[in-house]
Amino acid sequence: MLDIQLLRSQLDSVAQRLASRGKPIDFSGFTALEAERKTLQTRTQELQNQRNTLSRQIGMLKGKGEDASAVLAQVAELKSELEAAEARLGELLGQFNAILAALPNLPHESVPVGSDESGNLEQKRWGTPRAFDFPVQDHVDLGEALGLLDFATATKIAGARFAVMKGPFSRLHRALAQFMLDTHTAEHGYTEVYTPYLVNADSLFGTGQLPKFEEDLFKVPRGEDAQPLYLIPTAEVPVTNIVRDEILAAGTLPLKLVCHTPCFRSEAGSAGRDTRGMIRQHQFDKVELVQIVHPEKSWEAHEELTRHAEAILEKLELPYRRMTLCTGDLGFSAAKTYDLEVWLPAQNTYREISSCSNFEAFQARRLQARFRNEKNKPELVHTLNGSALAVGRTLVAIVENYQNADGSITIPAVLRPYMGGAGSIGAKIGAKA
RNA sequence: GGAGACGUGGCCGAGAGGUCGAAGGCACUCCCCUGCUAAGGGAGCAUGCGCGCUAAAACGUGCAUCGAGGGUUCGAAUCCCUCCGUCUCCGCCA
Numbered sequence: 001m002l003d004i005q006l007l008r009s010q011l012d013s014v015a016q017r018l019a020s021r022g023k024p025i026d027f028s029g030f031t032a033l034e035a036e037r038k039t040l041q042t043r044t045q046e047l048q049n050q051r052n053t054l055s056r057q058i059g060m061l062k063g064k065g066e067d068a069s070a071v072l073a074q075v076a077e078l079k080s081e082l083e084a085a086e087a088r089l090g091e092l093l094g095q096f097n098a099i100l101a102a103l104p105n106l107p108h109e110s111v112p113v114g115s116d117e118s119g120n121l122e123q124k125r126w127g128t129p130r131a132f133d134f135p136v137q138d139h140v141d142l143g144e145a146l147g148l149l150d151f152a153t154a155t156k157i158a159g160a161r162f163a164v165m166k167g168p169f170s171r172l173h174r175a176l177a178q179f180m181l182d183t184h185t186a187e188h189g190y191t192e193v194y195t196p197y198l199v200n201a202d203s204l205f206g207t208g209q210l211p212k213f214e215e216d217l218f219k220v221p222r223g224e225d226a227q228p229l230y231l232i233p234t235a236e237v238p239v240t241n242i243v244r245d246e247i248l249a250a251g252t253l254p255l256k257l258v259c260h261t262p263c264f265r266s267e268a269g270s271a272g273r274d275t276r277g278m279i280r281q282h283q284f285d286k287v288e289l290v291q292i293v294h295p296e297k298s299w300e301a302h303e304e305l306t307r308h309a310e311a312i313l314e315k316l317e318l319p320y321r322r323m324t325l326c327t328g329d330l331g332f333s334a335a336k337t338y339d340l341e342v343w344l345p346a347q348n349t350y351r352e353i354s355s356c357s358n359f360e361a362f363q364a365r366r367l368q369a370r371f372r373n374e375k376n377k378p379e380l381v382h383t384l385n386g387s388a389l390a391v392g393r394t395l396v397a398i399v400e401n402y403q404n405a406d407g408s409i410t411i412p413a414v415l416r417p418y419m420g421g422a423g424s425i426g427a428k429i430g431a432k433a
Numbered sequence: 434g435g436a437g438a439c440g441u442g443g444c445c446g447a448g449a450g451g452u453c454g455a456a457g458g459c460a461c462u463c464c465c466c467u468g469c470u471a472a473g474g475g476a477g478c479a480u481g482c483g484c485g486c487u488a489a490a491a492c493g494u495g496c497a498u499c500g501a502g503g504g505u506u507c508g509a510a511u512c513c514c515u516c517c518g519u520c521u522c523c524g525c526c527a
Contacts, residue, residue: 004482038483038484041482041483041484041496042483042484042495044483044496045482045483045484045495045496045497046495046496048495048496048497049495049496051507051508052495052496052508054507054508055451055507055508056451056452056508057452057507058451058507058508059450059451059452059507059508060451060452062451063451063452068507071507072507073507074507075507075508076507078507079507200517226516226517227516227517247443247480249443368480368481372443376461376462376478378479378480
């Protein structure tokens with residue numbers, strides 16, 4: 001959420017910066033709305049002040065056993081105007097809140113202006129895509145041939161966009177998550193957390209998924225009057241919400257948290273995209289990094305956090321590149337985002353495997369997540385997060401990049417301890433009857 | 434699932450329709466006192482928003498906020514309703 005003060009005082013420059021995201025927002029009604037708000041709020045508070053003053057008099061008079069009917073009559077005169085003013089002001093403030101809740105974050109000055117992903121800026125490449133001397137297969141062909149990846153059964157159990165893994169694939173999937181968690185906790189200074197996979201609407205509002213993006217979520221209705229819950233689309237939601245409505249002591253920052261969870265996305269707007277394989281699923285695992293930092297440290301933290309994600313790819317020796325998302329491709333809540341894209345030889349391209357964002361105070365304002373600053377005053381924190389990494393896509397990347405001519409898959413050295421020492425996946429087990 | 438109790442400032446805790454944004458304590462900040470071992474005295478100390486002043490603060494003033502939202506009332510922390518949550522007992526259970 002943007003600062004309402006900023007909107008009031010610098011509407012034009014805010015509108016301009018938001019327009020760089022591609023869809024210009026119509027602020028034409030805003031100025032009139034704001035003018036009405038200002039006079040109405042002042043008038044309402046004035047009336048409330050009169051009512052409060054008179055009511056206090058009534059209390060005093062009655063306390064002394066005196067007649068208060070004259071003052072009561074005075075208050076009665078205020079009543080209708082006050083009620084009307086309060087009602088109208090409530091409407092106006094409701095409209096402001098709705099506008100505010102739907103406005104995306106301001107892109108940082110360093111974000112390149114562009115209309116879509118073609119405007120994203122490549123920052124760096126790491127590693128060299130391997131040259132294959134045999135026809136490259138994708139993870140679906142490789143996995144199904146090994147009998148370790150089964151989409152047909154997943155479809156039977158649940159539907160499209162789910163996967164069943166078996167044997168060494170399942171273990172590799174688990175190994176990846178363990179390896180990532182161990183690296184971030186042991187080498188990057190993160191504290192591992194375990195959180196709910198179902199969250200309430202307040203939490204999703206806090207990180208920015210609600211109210212605008214409800215159709216991307218799986219909603220779990222409950223009883224008649226009970227509030228619905230939602231399956232988390234990312235651990236960002238429960239983990240960042242740890243600090244919702246909190247005022248943190250100054251010494252507790254930065255908070256560096258890492259969390260492995262499944263993520264659930266309805267992929268409502270993605271019908272027909274990436275329908276093959278494990279790239280885009282309704283359910284996938286992810287290891288997420290979250291940092292809650294002092295506002296002056298967030299840009300530094302953004303670089304650091306991105307490096308932590310890159311470190312995983314480097315340890316796995318997977319070629320990748322780092323992209324700075326342009327204004328048109330930037331997510332709703334982010335001020336700046338680096339996407340890490342891993343090389344997928346079967347697609348002969350780089351595909352997103354991590355997204356590392358600085359939200360500055362945008363989420364913190366929604367969350368009312370604050371800390372006591374140097375003046376001992378509550379001040380909004382800055383929040384950041386990044387995938388490090390999406391586990392399913394990492395598995396895809398390993399299977400495809402480490403494939404051998406015979407259809408077996410070499411296990412990257414750093415993962416072998418997690419795989420019982422195995423150096424490759426090759427034997428066909430659990431083949432379909 | 435059944436029965437009961439409860440939700441107040443950073444924390445603990447009083448208040449039970451009127452001058453209460455809220456006693457008292459702890460913590461914290463500043464000042465004074467004090468040559469010692471978590472000593473004493475004084476002052477300050479919630480958040481958001483509006484308006485004024487300001488370069489911006491500080492400051493002044495008003496409004497709102499005692500889990501959240503509604504209601505009753507001239508007036509609600511206090512009464513009523515709904516929701517959220519906590520605790521105790523019983524039942525059930527991975």
